[in-house]
Amino acid sequence: MDPKYSAQDILICDLCQRAALQSHCELCHVNLCINCVGKHLSDSSKRHNVVPYKQRTSVPNYPKCPNHTQKHCELYCEKCDLHVCSTCLSSGNHKGHDLSDALQRLRIKLKDLQKDLKELEKKIYPTYEEIASGLNYEKENIDKHYEKLTTAVTKQGEELHREINIIENNLKSEIEEMKTKHLAALHEQEKQMNMITSDVKQSILDLKKILDSNDISITSEYTSRNAEFRCLPPKMKVSISSFSPHQINTEQLHQMFGSLSALSITTEKHGYTMETPEAVSCSPVKLLLDEPEIITTIDIEYDYLYSVTCLSEEEMWTCGKDRIMKLYNLQGKLLKSIQTKSGNLPRDIAVSKNGDLVYTDPDAKTVNKVKNKKIKEVIRVQGWIPYYVCSTSSGDLLVTMNSDDGEQSKVVRYTGSTEKQTIQFDNKGEPMYASGYYKYVCENRNLDICVADWGAYAVVVVNRSGKFRFKYTGRPSSTAKESFYPYSITTDSQSQILTADCADHCVHILDQDGEFLRYIDNCYLQYPWDLCVDTRDNLFVAECYRHKLKKIKYMKDTQ
Template sequence: MHPRRSAQEVLLCDLCETVPLQSHCELCNINLCVNCAGKHVSDSSKRHKVVPFLHRKSTPNYPKCPDHADKHCEIYCEKCGVPVCSTCVTSGKHKGHDISDILEKLGSKTESLQRDLEELETRIYPRYEEMGSNVETEKTELETKYGKLTTEADQQGEILHQEITAIVNQRKSAIAEMKTKHLDALNKNTKEITQKMAELKQIMSDLKSILKSNDVSLTSAYKSRNSQFRTLPPKVRVTLPSFSPQKINKDQLNEMFGSLPPLSINTEHGDTMKSAEAVSSPPVKPLLDEPRLTATIDTGYSRFLDSLYSVSCLSEDQVWTCGTNDTMKLLNLQSKLLTSIQTKSGNTPEDIAVTRDGDLVYTDYWNNTVNLIKNKQIQTVITLQGWRPGYVCCTAGNDLLVTMISDDETQSKVVRYSGSTEKQSIQFDDQGRPLYSSDNNTKYLSENKNLDICVADFTARAVVVVNQSGKLRFRYTGHPSNTEQSFHPYGITTDSQSHILTADYHNHRIHILDQDGQFLRYIHCDVVYPFGLCVDIRDNLFVAELYTAKVKKIQYL
């Protein structure tokens, strides 16, 4: 050990070796006193980095030169990209190459390592932890969720049993009633026959007495009634009913009991994957030449009081809707109201979306919040400052995408959230120009299968599509054919084929685009003022009509 470094002595400056050190040059790896530090940094031929001694970095461990065993690699060859020693530079194979100080390279490399470590610690590893925790939570909830399914099946079975028992009792009651009527008819017939038989007995007894008396008067007075009794009493004939059981159709019985779709297990790809199609392409579904209207749901909203704005699919036959009042409604295809929930603040929800777990999300523009409804309980997950939330969608990665406008209505952007944490903000293109119009008008949005983010910007009269990183891909401003009025897109959604579907409100139709913005065709199906759009897992399109307050289900693939 150097005697000046011993614990019993004061550490001295490496240059003057007389004054206690106070600083350290990380470039030259020497310790300096105050005076020597000033002289040291005055050498402008190098980019010295003098720091307080206690803040110095650890002394680098220079590698040994593979070509010169007695040398250490303290220089960096820029051309070859490797550390070298001084002999390599002056006389070896690196002679004449551009060189730099290895500590400078070490600094940049260290910064890169620090950035990697920070990303791993603060972003990547927590996401893995979160995913693992979510899987464990899902596993613990399996018993409850599948128990609920079993209970529902038992309840449906009990309902069917009750219906069948009621039908059986009705049939048995009808049989007992027919038996009573049959017996009454036979008893009436028996009574009539018995009366006739009593009369006959009396007549026969009277005839015997007349014959035995040999009385001329009685014999002369007798009048025969035999012709009266030769016509026998009417015979009652009752056709006994027979039971004709219908053959049980198991398929119809299964359908009547209720459907249970097969378990769907999909492995989703992480956020860094550019396209899910690269691993698993969905089956090709061609567009129908003539789309078909398959169901119409009357939501109960009123044209003049509570117009219909948004629709979001919970399943193939259940949709959430919202309009211009504070109530969100869950309805089935038969227009039956299944559930209704009022907003926490009493304000009108700006938009709604259904998460992958089947929970409902809504935005409250006037309250600056994004809210989650789980088990009918409302929890605020995002509260904004200086911005107001507009429209919302749930992504394949279970994030939320929210369009928002600044309080002064001069800026507009799309923000990605994981839970309540902001992950990404999309506002400008590569030239620093705003991507979206800066007002609080309608901006529905949807994430496509290729992870593009598609926004229907009503004021800009365009569908604005950016990639996952927020880089502008294209703008669609409508198709020139047969356009009666200007293109004003409202609702927007995407399907399994990466089609983009947007509502052309004024022209009463839906535009279908491919993922690159090429127009494919229109959907008409007598839609009137289409506003909100969504598709279910089978690519059925649901269209919310603003003024009729109806949701129309359309098959177009």
Template structure:
């Protein structure tokens, strides 16, 4: 039962001391009758909080640590502690600002309520969303990694098919050589057998003459021994050997395809770093005299700009019009694709899956061709895409320049998602000139190699975009200017770049050291690519021919 209604206890107003209490001021911690409530609230300098007595909150004052039995109903602002009345009048708190502890309590209570409201309505819900996001990502993880495993199985199947096809071709070659070998021996056998038949006949005739004692036959006999003393030539054909190269596991692993580095991003953009992939390959010697092995006539009227290998027997080309053409080594046109917009493609590349990619610098797009269907995968704003290459991780590297022609950069894409931008060195200076021509290739050690024509340099950065070196031409030949255009790399991490005005190819090692030139009567070499056997294909700008060159 409420104390107000207990017959044995009479509670009176703390102000008038005569009337029964009805209310309680939590701010001042006093009990009030109905009459005194109005008088109490008349003091507007204090924010009173009057409630019915039965709804009052009982305050638990702390006991003063310095004065036993007294409650701390005041607050010392300087010492930042609750104090009792005796403390207030003592010398210890002389000159200090003293406030009512209820005022302090109200301020703290309001602050606590604000914190509670923010935690309930803003902060905690965000954590709930984050938990849901993580749970959803975990649910998607199995599916996505399952797809990755399936992709590895599919790539393995492609390798098996390619190896089976290679074995079949080699067996066919062996059978063909064997047939030629047998044919040669059969001809040799027939010739010797024919001579032996003649010899048997002559021996038989001589025996008959000797037995007959016929003067006429004996006197007319003409010896043919001198003719048969020179025996027919005997062919010796050496069985060919299969000069199989030792399988380099690192090289095979690189050809199979590498996983892109694990990237874990926090909300503020921090990324866990992973070690750069490094591939090593079995050394192969360069030829002192590279040789031309095939010439493809593309039929473009002028300005053959790019060539990209689909296989060791087929190459894609683009030139002066909107048609991209696929040729075999005998110059046979296998298929042709017209660009989606009707504009001339700026550059082409072939992805690891064998799909054609081309850039359109007029409508600022990068496009993918699948089964002769064209899909625009990247559309730029403020930047113009120019040259493109496909990487070991099946990303695309695209060189581009700004609409105002003042800036250039390299951007890495995974599908249509921008993953990396490479534009400045550690000092904040541009890595590349503002010119248009910047053919690009990724090396086996995952370096990104750009032929910057306007800068007369090959600019090479590592996988993270840090400058490794700049090559500005053969250091032993300073009389001729270096004008790099097309660029490609091979299984040995060599960098090959077309020096258009000097009609030759420069071969560099992976650290940018000049090794040698390739000439082969080239005329204005422009676009370059290398197939899986390290055969070099060169697109000649003005003759519009593609030349295949063996340089290993």
């Protein structure tokens, strides 16, 4: 580091590079010692204004010209990509080149630094912290899981006699070895995550230091590491072992005792990506149209139309007050019909990551998947009633449920048939959602979980870990609607949240942080019941009582 800028060294004269500085020429931007003041003033070819160093006015610290040591570079040559002084210009080496003021370039560079700092503080660092927190949570629950395995093995062993003690002990040893490997793998990933998190934190400190320095040289030399930090390390994928006991048979004791499935520790990409500040997941930036417009209107063969979800840009699954779910194209042609397995009415539908139809059956307390016209029960619950469902970017299912007595509500994440996450209470132990009522759910592009909580008159949004982010209760202004009854909800490529206000016959559009952007209320909507958005950000609105499906264009194609 240049000793002039080191906090541990004495600031020295710019001319002799030896003695401590005491004065400053405000016109030449040069720091001087006592001995060099006279030498500097002897140059009568230009004006000088030497003042004590502590009394100098705040001026930009222009970089010194490498070719003309007495000069500072107040301009920047765009073609040559370097700072230049007035003498460099008079030499003719930059004749015809585009020049800009060094301060102007500094301001542009500082804006880039501010963006990097904001992304590091608001996006990257919190993401790494969240991942590290998740690893701690896994570690805290490892003992419980492996304790269950050990208990199962012990119970099976107690029913046998002394001749199987060796087998029992061997299996326990395997469990302990698996546990050790599992913990070691988690510890190693946690260690790696902490190292990267530390680097991110250090980058934040470095950026703040640069921003405070007002130093063009250091600022110009800054190289962003944000792209490096956006590339998250591989996520560890663990196939946790389970114990499979068998009926006791003394003749086949070794085979009948049971076995542990192997512990599998691999890595995979995280189920979410780091978005750049300018666009989510590299999606092109789109702007809202001044006036949304209806592209087409389709009559759907239901008395009441309850739900719609896009299979493609041309085909939409629908369900209503009927046990049959129907697939339509944009011309209104019925392409396919599927009757529920139980004969009950479906409450909500979604399309899985693989393109399969998923529907909820509240009466049977099941969530089902349709593949090649065959219906498979995926989830069955007890004590709770599954109502609304969505498929996430990772292939999981998010299901909103009410308790049998209607006193509690929650959102549950399933991977296949396995419950992976429950969102029910906030960090104070209070219910996250109103009891009972309708609760459509969707996942945003930033992996937030968004719920239209009709009973709370609010849109409730939590992050991927279930931590509360914000609650939207309608636009707080004199032009807002008098009441807010959010019914269904969906999101688009810009992470904007769209929710249907059924009672006021409109759609609210929010940004990903819950700020109101606009209404869609000029498309003759009547009781908009459900919403979905296709891959081109066209909005589909299901009008319940008129059993009509409207396709609405509300965003410009590109910026």
